[in-house]
Amino acid sequence: MIVFSNVAKHFDNKRVLHDVSFDLKNGDLVFLTGPSGAGKTTLLKLIYCFERPSSGKIIIDNIDISAITQGKIPQVRRKIGIVFQDFRLFTDKTVFDNVAVTLQFNGMHPQKIRGYVNELLEKVGMLKATREFPQHLSGGEQQRIVIARAMVSKPKVILADEPTGNLDDENARTIMHLLKEISLKGTTVLIATHHKDLFQGSGHRVLHLNNSIIESDYAA
């Protein structure tokens, strides 16, 4: 599903990623770890085409995105659900509309959207907050909305950047449980985090980034 072949990324003269290669399959749940500034977020940005690799090749769902044209980027991004560290929810939209937005630009009929969104909000335990605005919800609740938005269009890949960064233990466990459920349904999930507690002893694959390279690739 995701293939990195000798990918490097430089910002001016600063090396951020160097000779990064790995391969993620459908339904994989993989943790991307490393200290702050190791390049975790940059690697995620390369996957959703926010950054272009300086060299190497990136393939997402059989599409080589290393040299993709501007016009095709939205198509690639629609295959990917992103759980942002800072949530990036629309404050002028209700919880329902925040989740529905990706279905709206995918051209789905409003009645179908209603069914899909409500089903998903129920799954993440937020059905009661359908008409609320995100800024009135707690951090954990907002993160669950973000996960619902990332899942709603049934993407092939979900990228989560520090999904539990601002949450207490209980909320963090709920979020991790949701992400594991998604991967069990065949979606590839890549979680960038520096919290070892999230993956230690889980048996999931871990890619450890340090000094711009993948230092280790192991099962936790």
Next chain:
Amino acid sequence: MNTLRYALRSAFKSIWLEKWFNLIAIFAISIGLFILCAFVMLTVNMDSAIQRWSKSFGIIVYLSDGLSREEEEKAGDKFRQDPDISEVNYISKETALENVRTALGSNSLILDVFKGNPLPSSFELKIKSDLLEPAYVREKAAKIEKMNGIKEVQYGEKWLSSLNTATKIMKIFAIFFGGGIFVAITFITYSIIKIFFHRRRDDIETLKLLGAPRMFIRLPLLIEGMFMGSVGGALSSIALFIIYSLVYAKIAEYVPSIKLIITSMPIFLYVLVPVSGALMSLVGSYIAIGRIRY
């Protein structure tokens, strides 16, 4: 269809949220379009006055003395067959004398000094209004003068030239003025939409990251711009109509003949104002949004 529904919802929500900004823009646009409409009305009235004057414009062709009736009729037929001439009136020597007598009234005795009728027969020709170019009329008159049996050709050359210059100046002014208003309205919408675009840049960035197509991002802002332009246009149309009706009714009380001289703007132009306002604002909004890069 779903994109349009979403865009309309987003646009009207934003119009409500940013109502003060939108009101300012609508007010500014309506002032601009009102000035343009008032100018158009002035132009329409000047144009109809020019049309009325040009209808009375004619070339008088005096025939040589001693032409037989057949020769005069032959000349008349030639004029009638000419596609540039819309009307031909024959004035015989006798009619001309009669006209002069009527014009002179009690002083007509002076004509008795002449032995016989000193006036020539003539033709009064009306040139088609779209051909009333000074150079063209001059050339036409010269051609007629060269015809057999023609003594002299007269027409109001200076008058025609002034009329023509006035029309040209008015048209050039209308183009520049209309262009100026177009630029002003486009700029107003450009500025407002640019502000909205910057205020929403985080949301727009998120939409881009979620994979929203360009049209999905652009459409609400374009609709918002068009709304400002069309409402501004509609307000200026309504204001112009009301002001025109009030002023017209007031003047007509004192000068009833004004009804024959002043005309309102054609109804289709009243409808066209909001449409053109919307188009001008659409251009402004489109430029403000610019290229959406992913």
